[in-house]
Amino acid sequence: MPYATRPSRQSDYNLFDSSCPIVIDNGCFNFRIGWTGESDPRITFRNMVQRPRHKATGETVTIVGDHDPALMKYFDCTRSSHRSAFDGNVVYQFEIMEYILDYGFERMGADGSQVDHPILITECVCNPVQSRSKLAELLFEGYGVPSVAFGVDAVFSYKYNQQLGVCDKDGLAICSGLNTSHIIPFVNGEPVFEACxxxxxxGYHVTDYLKQLLSLKYPNHMSNITWEKVEDLKMEHxxxxxxxxSEVRLFQKGAKEAxxxxxCWQLPWIPPPAEEPPSEEEIARKAAIKEKQGQRLREMAAAKRSSRITELENELQGLEFLLHQLENVQENDVPSFLSETGYISKLEIESAVVRVTQSLKKAKREQVEIEEKMDPSMTEKYTLINIPDNMLSPEQLKEKRKQLFIKTTSEGRQRAKQKRFEEELDRERQNELDEKKRLGKRLKVNGTHTNESHNSSGGVGRGERLNAAQKERMRLLTTAAFDRGKGEDTFGTRDEDWQLYKLMSKDIDDDDEGQDEDEAELARVTSRLQDIDPTFVAKSEIGPFQTIVEIPRFRPLTKEDFQIILGVERFRCPEILFQPNMIGIDQAGMDEMAGISIRxxxxxxxxxxxxxxxxxxMTGGSCLFPGMGERLEAGIRKIRPFESPIRVVRASDPVLDAWRGAAAFAAAVPFSEQTFSRQDYYEKGExxxxxxNLRYTF
Amino acid sequence: MEAEVIKANILLPTHLSFKRMQMSDKYPKGYARGRHWKHLKQILQAENYQNFPPTDPNYVNIESPPSMYPSKKFCDITGFEAPYVDPRTTLRYANANVFKSIRSFPNEHVQRYLSLRNAAVVLK
Structure with missing residues (x-):
């Protein structure tokens, strides 16, 4: 019942005689107030008070019952939430109770100087005297009520249904309310409170449990799972x-019935706008821009290169001119001539010439290479190769020989490059393997200290046969020992040199056979697999407890992400009424309570x-769950003797019957004898x- | 006051003719701290039920005793019957899939699941 319409103020208050009692069903969930003898309460609202501050004026206002949350934008609710006058099912907060009664009487249309009608108000079973007397005090002193009567809601409901013929004068009322559930046995039409x-x-616990479960199941939608919404879901599903x-097993198996x-509760969801693929023009435009930029860069590079070439050429010319002049100069004048140029000797000039020519060649070669790369079809360059010699002129023959030479050298270069690449790959794989072996080794060393005694490490006794790896190691060790000081020491210039140490170290050879046969077998299989498939990597280090965490890939949110599925929760939450243990309350459930009550x-x-x-x-709001009667019957049948007659009926209206019963009770003539008057209050006291104690039968 | 609020008529009038004493006089502003209402536990304590014969029904002795049935164990997450308990979080779980998800829960989640059945560790 979200935001039930506000009850309108009744206008016929003055038409009722002052002896006509006002009947109030003060339930934890709803407050109902109306006139005796009518079939329905005049006013019903949520038994809640909110006291927010009005933002514009700053005054604290009082709002009773439900209201439209859209209006809350005018109020500052940060310091006041909904408050109830109840602790458990007992009224304890009489300030809030007063606001609620104010609102109830105001809506009923009371406008005199006092509420001049007897009041019949419901209370819980065995209400503590303190609570009862405070409520009486409030009614007598606050409103000037002439007399008050207190009764139990579940009993009124039972009596009302007894009058309707739904149940007998001996029976059991099962009343499940918002905060508590009661079982009250009736004998001869009177409730036996000793046995209740x-x-x-x-119902509060059911809603709360459902809300907690859903918000834990869907943490992303926590803000959508409000109390009001969950209450609706509970009532609906x-x-x-x-x-x-057996029901839960059905769900566990994933059966079709389950x-x-x-x-499914679909949350509001707007599909994100689909991203349109870029149009043809866009692609073309982008490609053109890219091409243009590349072109500009290439041009810049080419310009730079050509300027360098011309520079070098100029330098070379200058040097050649200098050499040429030097030949013409007299022997004696050479030093003075050279001192002008800045060179010391002819030799130096010549070496400078060589250097410049070399760099010039290099620059030109670069240009050629670039041109080669830019030329996509390699075959075009070697146009003459496939033409027989006799068809060519001498110049073409020369050209052909040149092309042949270029082709073979370039192919050779390519092959060398390929080979280098492959070697690199091999080396990497080798490194990986070594690394793994070392790690394995270390683990083993850490794990098996006791095995050290039977020497199975790399040390090999004399006369024993060596396998290939061990032989290689011995060779390396001897060459390392005897090569020292011989010739030029180039060790370490290449990376491969350092591999030597790995080969030399003891770790490299497979010395752990016999230590762990399984491991050896695994290593053998792994190496065999690696022979067949070079990309195979043994995953020995992944243990059974190491879970592979997959990195969640980003995916766009879909409609399904905004759905809240109610499966097991549909019957798991009401189940707490029968097994309070599920939420940690150590008390008997509803079916067992019936047995206790009878005992x-x-x-x-x-x-x-x-x-x-x-x-x-069955009466009370929580008895509205479908299947409640069947379950109660099954549960009570379990604790009763074989073939006991068991009949479970639902009240004609589990929610309103308490008020109707009270209204019917107050309409009967002997009601005024059972009230507690203001006179009594002042004379007899608490x-x-x-x-x-009210007598419910006349 | 905004027209919308007045139209919805949600506010309780501050002056009601049928009252002997208006709320604002009874509970003057600024003295909220001084007012204390006994909670149910304190009320029951003050009732002194021990001075009355135990056969008289009262709020305390009509309460249900603990259940006679052995409590069943249900999975804290799915609600299925739970044969296992995770020793680290003490959550009950039904199968390996649930266990996997339990282990990926943040501690706050675990505590909230435990508090659902009143088994969470409460630091005071």
Whole structure:
């Protein structure tokens, strides 16, 4: 019931005689108030008060009951949430209770100087005297009420249904409210409170459990899972399973029936705008821009290169000119001539010439290479190769020879490059293998200290046969020992040189045979696999407890991501009424309570128990779950003797019957004899209230 | 006050003719701290039920005793029957899939699941 419409103020208050009682069903969930003798309460609202501050004026206002949350934008609700006058099912906060009564009487249309009507108000079973007397005090002193009567809601409901013929004068009322559930046995139409039974669990706990479960299951949608929404979901979808264990097994197996029982709540979701692929023109435009930029860069590079070539050529010319002049100069004048140029000797000039020519060649070659690369078809360059000699002129023959030469050298270069690349790959793989072996080795050394004694490490005794790897190692060791000081020491210039140490070290040879046969077998299989498939990598280090965490890939959110699925929750949450243990409340469930209640009956025999179980009435808001009656019947059948008569009925209206019963009770003539008047309050005081007990039958 | 608020008529009038004493006089502003209402536990304590015969029904002794049935263990996450308990988090779980998800939960989640059945560690 979200934001039920605000009840309108009644206008016929003054038409009622002052002896006509006002009947109030003060339930934890809803507050109902109306006139005796009518079939329905005039006003019903949520038993809640909110006292926010009005933003514009700064004054604190009082809002009772439900309201449209859209209006809350005018109020500052940070310091006040919804507050209830109840702790458990007992009224304790009389300030809030007063606001609620104010609102109730105001909506009823009261406008005199006091509320001049007797009041019948409901309370919980065995209400503490303090709570009862405070409420009486409030009614007498705050509103000037002439007299008050207190009754139990579940009893009124039972009596009302008894009048309707739904249940008998001996029976059991099962009342499940917002905070508590009660079982009250009736004998001869009177409730036996000595035998009644209360478990502190009710609809509030079911809603709270559902809300917690859903918000834990869908942490992303926490903000959507509000109390009001969950309450709606509970009322709409929850049901009581006849046998929780078998029902849940159905879901665990993923049976088809279970899937049909799933309910889906689609959250508001707007599909994101689909990204359009870029148009042809766009692609072409981008490519053109890229091409242009590349062209510019290439041009710049070419310009730079050509300027360098011309520079070098100029230098070369200058040097050649210098050499040429030097030949003409007299022997004696050479030093003076050279001192002008800045060179010391002819030799130096010549070496400079060589250097410049070399760099010139290099620059030109670069240009050629670039041109080669830019030329996509290699075959075009070697146009003459495939033409027989006799068809060519001498110049062409020359050209052909040149082309042949270029082709073979370039191919050779390519081959060398390829080979280098392959070697690189091999080396990397080798490195990896070594690394792995070393790691394995280290683990083993750490793990098996005791095995050191039987020497199976690399040391090989004389006369023993060596395998190939060991032989190679011995060779390396001897050459390293005897080569020292011989010739030029170029060791270490190449990276491969350092591999030598790995080969030399003891770790390289497979010395762990016999230590762990399984491991050896694994290594053998791994190496064999690597022979067949060079890319194979043994995953020996991944243990059984190491879970591979897949990195979640980004994917666009879909409609399914905004769905809340109610599966097991549909019957798991109401199940707490029968197994309060599920939420950590160590009390008996509803079916067991019935047994306890029957056990507690003070007068047994005369088949009163059978008569009681033959008329079990369910009332209260939490009895609205489908399947409740069947489940209660099955549960009570378990604790009763074989073939006991058991009949479970639902109240004609589990929610409103309490008020209707109270209204009917107050309409009967003897009602005024059972009220507690203001006179009594002033004369007899609190202690009389303790002994106050309504008689429900006339 | 905005027209919308007045039209919705959600506010309780501050002056009601049928009251002997208006709320603003009874509970003057600024004295909220001084008002204390006894909670249910304190009310029950003050009732002194021990002075009355135990056969008289009262709020405390009509309460249900603990269940006679052995409590069943259900998976904290899925609600299935749970044969296993995770020793690290003490969550009950039904199968390997649930266990995997348990191990990926942040501690806050674990505690919230535990508090659902009143088994969370509460530091005071």
């Amino acid at each position: 039974c209360r478990t502190n669990i009710g 929850c049901y009581v399973a006849l046998d929780y264990a 899937e049909e029982k799933n309910r 507690r009956l003070p007068l047994k025999g005369n088949s009163v128990e059978e008569r009681i179980t033959n008329s079990i009435l 202690d009389w209230l303790r002994r106050y």
